[in-house]
Amino acid sequence: xxxxxxKINEFLNQIVWGPPTIILLISVGISVSIVTSFIxxxxxxxxxxxxxxxxxxxxxxxxxxxxxxxxxTVAMGGTVGVGNIAGVATAIALGGxxxxxxxxxxxxxxxxxxxxxxxxxxxxxxxxxxxxxxxGPMVYIERGMGKKFKxxxxxxxxxxxxxxxxxxxxxxxxxVADGFSHFGIPKILTGIILLFAVGLVTIGGIKRIAQVAxxxxxxxxxxxxxxxxxxxxxxxxxxxxxxxxxFLHAFKPLSPIGGFAGATVASAIKYGIxxxxxxxxxxxxxxxxxxxxxxxxxxxxQGFWGIFEVFFDTIVMCSIxxxxxxxxxxxxxxxxxxxxxSRAFSTLFEFNIANAIVTIxxxxxxxxxxxxxxxxxxxxLSYLFGYKHIVRIFYRxxxxxxxxxxSISKLEEIWSIxxxxxxxxxxxxxxxxxxxxxxxxxxxxxxxERYESI
Numbered sequence: 001x002x003x004x005x006x007k008i009n010e011f012l013n014q015i016v017w018g019p020p021t022i023i024l025l026i027s028v029g030i031s032v033s034i035v036t037s038f039i040x041x042x043x044x045x046x047x048x049x050x051x052x053x054x055x056x057x058x059x060x061x062x063x064x065x066x067x068x069x070x071x072x073t074v075a076m077g078g079t080v081g082v083g084n085i086a087g088v089a090t091a092i093a094l095g096g097x098x099x100x101x102x103x104x105x106x107x108x109x110x111x112x113x114x115x116x117x118x119x120x121x122x123x124x125x126x127x128x129x130x131x132x133x134x135x136g137p138m139v140y141i142e143r144g145m146g147k148k149f150k151x152x153x154x155x156x157x158x159x160x161x162x163x164x165x166x167x168x169x170x171x172x173x174x175x176v177a178d179g180f181s182h183f184g185i186p187k188i189l190t191g192i193i194l195l196f197a198v199g200l201v202t203i204g205g206i207k208r209i210a211q212v213a214x215x216x217x218x219x220x221x222x223x224x225x226x227x228x229x230x231x232x233x234x235x236x237x238x239x240x241x242x243x244x245x246x247f248l249h250a251f252k253p254l255s256p257i258g259g260f261a262g263a264t265v266a267s268a269i270k271y272g273i274x275x276x277x278x279x280x281x282x283x284x285x286x287x288x289x290x291x292x293x294x295x296x297x298x299x300x301x302q303g304f305w306g307i308f309e310v311f312f313d314t315i316v317m318c319s320i321x322x323x324x325x326x327x328x329x330x331x332x333x334x335x336x337x338x339x340x341x342s343r344a345f346s347t348l349f350e351f352n353i354a355n356a357i358v359t360i361x362x363x364x365x366x367x368x369x370x371x372x373x374x375x376x377x378x379x380x381l382s383y384l385f386g387y388k389h390i391v392r393i394f395y396r397x398x399x400x401x402x403x404x405x406x407s408i409s410k411l412e413e414i415w416s417i418x419x420x421x422x423x424x425x426x427x428x429x430x431x432x433x434x435x436x437x438x439x440x441x442x443x444x445x446x447x448x449e450r451y452e453s454i
């Protein structure tokens with residue numbers, strides 16, 4: 001029975017994460033770019049001013065639960081992590097340096113996709129009785145597309161609430177336990193500690209999650225970035241060559257060299273775009289749930305934070321990992337995943353220290369991801385049962401034992417199934433974004449006509 005389920009899942013996974021879905025995800029990004037006059041380029045200065053320039057400013061607006069920056073850190077807690085560290089390394093190992101170029105492409109159009117998701121979430125969000133603002137694909141499908149399409153929102157929420165327990169909980173708990181095991185700490189002990197560390201935060205809802213995320217996410221990102229930049233500076237003489245082969249092998253096959261098995265252009269495109277999407281989650285519909293809780297006066301203003309999220313995640317963080325690996329020359333070592341990133345860092349630091357930096361970064365991001373996905377999962381379930389706060393409490397307690405299970409289990413099968421469910425979430429979301437393109441265009445024009453000089 002289990003073998004049949006796994007075979008069905010393997011078939012579905014190849015479809016869900018195959019070329020058609022990836023093409024659709026890029027296409028929706030191109031479409032949103034067109035209806036917003038390529039906002040990620042034409043309004044880039046304004047976007048940076050509204051985000052980096054206003055991190056500590058008092059939020060505008062009356063509706064919402066947390067500041068726009070806190071909403072960003074919760075969303076980034078769910079996206080920044082394994083994809084930026086191990087995912088980039090895997091893309092290079094399988095697709096060659098050219099994969100970085102295609103990762104940039106996915107990031108550029110992913111910025112527009114995330115903008116569309118966020119503005120729609122803010123436009124159609126609702127206040128849950130005794131709870132937070134609720135938004136996300138299931139809400140803008142029902143309220144934006146109409147009741148006849150509600151079934152798509154229900155499908156999204158079902159997939160999301162189940163996938164969260166796997167990819168957002170057990171897989172992350174396993175990553176934390178595995179990371180601490182390198183320091184001699186038993187996995188069961190890590191699981192118990194993590195259960196309390198997660199439970200004490202999630203029981204307080206989105207506001208407490210935001211407080212923790214607004215500290216841990218910037219701390220991890222800045223620390224990892226500084227170390228990565230120092231690795232690049234150590235190998236700065238190889239930077240021109242690294243840039244050259246990134247662009248060259250985005251369009252030209254790469255022959256085997258050293259421990260690298262070689263890569264076709266198709267592989268560079270496939271792994272670059274796929275890992276880029278895996279990293280920034282643009283189009284999957286999860287992060288807009290966090291953005292929906294922000295205190296803002298107009299959906300587009302939070303949409304700027306959505307663009308910044310993908311820019312920072314893919315164009316900045318992923319690039320630092322990719323350039324550290326290529327400039328250090330370890331990309332031809334035959335290693336893959338986090339080990340390859342550790343090898344790159346070891347060209348500056350002693351290997352044990354380099355491995356500790358990478359491992360601790362992944363531990364912190366896995367913890368942040370666990371917190372964020374608990375909120376996503378409870379929101380999906382709350383939607384399914386009519387926005388009831390008691391459902392959130394139930395889900396938070398349901399969440400905790402899965403942390404222990406994830407910490408001590410081998411999760412290849414769970415990862416595979418959760419990955420498929422995670423990908424299936426994208427399909428209703430993509431349909432909704434295409435359908436609601438006129439709304440995105442209207443909100444874009446409305447904002448810049450009203451606030452152009454503000």
